[in-house]
Amino acid sequence: MTDVASRDYDLTAAEERPLDGPSYASVSDYVALLKPRVMSLVVFTALVGILRAPGEVHPVIAFTALLCIAIGAGASGALNMWWDADIDAVMSRTKRRPVPAGRVTPGEALAFGMTLSVGSVLVLGLLVNVLSAALLAFTIFFYAVIYTMWLKRSTPQNIVIGGAAGAFPPMVGWAAASGGIGLESVILFLIIFFWTPPHFWALSLYKADDYARAGVPMLPVVSGPDETRRQILLYTLLLVPLAMSPWFLGMAGLAYGVVSGVTGAMMLALAVKVYRLREGAPAIKACKQLFGFSILYLFTLFAVLLVEALHVPSWLSGLGI
């Protein structure tokens, strides 16, 4: 492991403060360590997993499971920020994070992340069930160790394999509610898994300079933007039918089939646009559009699954929907 004490952080971007003195960290800095925006997507997808799982789960147990999954996801975010502080400091998107900015020391971030990791897994195991706790522990390990410490700096396939970490939450939620792992939870996992590469590569296409400066071997840096565009298109071609599969397999209703078809077509159209536009401002705009829409796409898919799990209107049921 790298000696974090010897890392050379760029403190010029924010207030320069000693890393070994009394803490200047505020509560909001610790909240930022949890990556709240990522956490919100994790909570949402895990909620869908909980509500779509077969059987009944007490609302208090469901809430506890959701809380533990959220804290576990936040903990892995804190561990990621601890480990990646050196590269975060040289990237415009991340240089104001608490550790590279000097507001939280690396030791504080590590202690915070480890405490929450152990705590969330223990509480989930003791109050909900062991399978979901084991899956959560594996998710945290996969994100913090496999992705952050190993893959991110060593291979351009980093976010493809590392994307599994972000795909586990609905499966953890499903396991928390049902005590098992069903086919639908595997499909939910696969949807997020195949969604991650086009989502992140669209971002990395217009942030390639940042990644190159930080020495992160993202696909546009290693194989070039053309190959990245080709890969985005290929993954989107796999993603769209996969996202419709809950409807094909009878796990979701017609409403989901229609929404996944329409939004999938839009996602594919944007991927084709990214593939075709390769120069100048229109190319960057296309990448930003794909990145932004990909978030809406995933959110919409899971929102429809959530609504269907909560309530199917009687007039839709009467139509066999």
Place this chain on the structure above:
Amino acid sequence: MAEQDSTPRDTHRQDPHRQDSHPRKASPDAKGRPDGQAPADGVVLTEEQRRRRRSRSVAIAVVLGALCVLFYIVTIVKLGPAVLIRPL
């Protein structure tokens, strides 16, 4: 004057069993400063540090309180309503 000031401290260090109500003042300086230069009150927080430490402490207290409530409610839920139906 310097010699007179340092004598009591040196004597104090040589007696490890001596009880001292202010051990921080007499302990060796962790940063290796010469005797007599260590700050008498140890680390002094700035006003900002003090304010942020207080906000962190309040947040920890709130989280611990919320966990207590959660554990209590989950315990009741896991015991189930039958816990109230029992011979007195």
